[in-house]
Amino acid sequence: MSKLPETRLRRLRRTESLRTLTGQPFPTLGKMIWPVFAVEGENQRIEIGSMPGQFRMSADELCRAVEPLAEQGLGGLMLFGVVDEALKDAGGSYAFADNGLVQRTVKTLKAGFPDLTLFTDVCLCGYTDHGHCGALHAGTEIDNDKTLVLLQKVALSHAAAGADGVAPSAMMDGQVAAIRRALETNGYTDTVLMSYSTKFASALYGPFREAAESSPQCGDRKAYQLDPSDPRQALRESKIDEEEGADILMVKPATFYLDVISKVRENTELPLAAYNVSGEYAMIHALANSGGGDLHALARENLAAIQRAGADMILTYWANQYEQIF
Numbered sequence: 001m002s003k004l005p006e007t008r009l010r011r012l013r014r015t016e017s018l019r020t021l022t023g024q025p026f027p028t029l030g031k032m033i034w035p036v037f038a039v040e041g042e043n044q045r046i047e048i049g050s051m052p053g054q055f056r057m058s059a060d061e062l063c064r065a066v067e068p069l070a071e072q073g074l075g076g077l078m079l080f081g082v083v084d085e086a087l088k089d090a091g092g093s094y095a096f097a098d099n100g101l102v103q104r105t106v107k108t109l110k111a112g113f114p115d116l117t118l119f120t121d122v123c124l125c126g127y128t129d130h131g132h133c134g135a136l137h138a139g140t141e142i143d144n145d146k147t148l149v150l151l152q153k154v155a156l157s158h159a160a161a162g163a164d165g166v167a168p169s170a171m172m173d174g175q176v177a178a179i180r181r182a183l184e185t186n187g188y189t190d191t192v193l194m195s196y197s198t199k200f201a202s203a204l205y206g207p208f209r210e211a212a213e214s215s216p217q218c219g220d221r222k223a224y225q226l227d228p229s230d231p232r233q234a235l236r237e238s239k240i241d242e243e244e245g246a247d248i249l250m251v252k253p254a255t256f257y258l259d260v261i262s263k264v265r266e267n268t269e270l271p272l273a274a275y276n277v278s279g280e281y282a283m284i285h286a287l288a289n290s291g292g293g294d295l296h297a298l299a300r301e302n303l304a305a306i307q308r309a310g311a312d313m314i315l316t317y318w319a320n321q322y323e324q325i326f
């Protein structure tokens with residue numbers, strides 16, 4: 001019970017300086033990972049309609065965009081490839097092509113920014129003609145264990161190209177153990193494994209699917225991604241990935257799942273990432289565009305909330321606008 005006049009919490013909120021002293025720091029740029037979309041060619045910089053300020057870029061343009069952020073101390077990049085439909089097949093084989101788009105882009109980025117941590121997304125949905133995250137065996141049923149072999153190949157090809165970390169996002173059972181084993185037996189003992197351990201079948205991925213051209217052609221991803229109503233399975237997934245050898249866990253999306261971030265945080269000593277996904281980003285833009293709020297204040301509040309919930313690092317499209325936001 002508050003006892004006036006002794007207890008007056010407003011004393012500590014009176015000035016900006018007091019508020020800063022008593023509050024927690026905002027996440028720094030060093031805590032952010034910028035998800036980027038690579039395309040073929042040169043001088044390619046194509047804005048993604050539903051994600052203002054985000055572009056699909058060829059490797060040269062990507063380097064130009066990354067340079068100032070690397071100087072400011074960006075935490076890292078998460079690289080996705082966007083490939084031509086003609087390169088897609090049933091098993092997503094272009095995902096592990098020796099000299100594929102992602103593999104070449106990794107080499108270019110690491111040559112330009114050797115000290116910047118580079119993660120690659122390890123999945124098949126951007127490379128399969130049906131758009132699912134694995135190989136199918138009957139109708140839209142995914143063959144889990146056959147997919148593990150394909151994911152091992154993708155991760156190895158990224159590690160061989162020089163990625164600092166690989167991030168499997170397919171939500172197949174056993175994918176972390178399979179990739180860890182493949183990395184170890186092939187001598188990639190320093191490659192960090194960031195698992196999309198706790199990835200929900202969310203309705204917030206729409207803008208990303210436009211960016212990465214990775215929508216499933218039939219069915220949905222509910223048979224492998226987590227059900228939004230099941231926080232217990234979310235915890236089991238993160239626990240199992242830790243046992244299988246993940247170095248970093250992840251909750252995706254972030255803003256609608258702050259409770260899950262907190263629970264995973266309490267249940268592991270591993271570093272925890274949260275993916276502030278495309279729909280969260282687009283939502284804030286929509287609100288600001290409608291005159292309903294200040295874009296940068298909304299972004300600041302969103303990022304602070306994700307950190308407060310317990311994320312150590314945030315994958316976020318706001319990373320390339322850090323200076324304007326904070």
Ligand SMILES: [Zn+2]
Binds near residue numbers: 123126169170
């Ligand atoms: Zn996928």
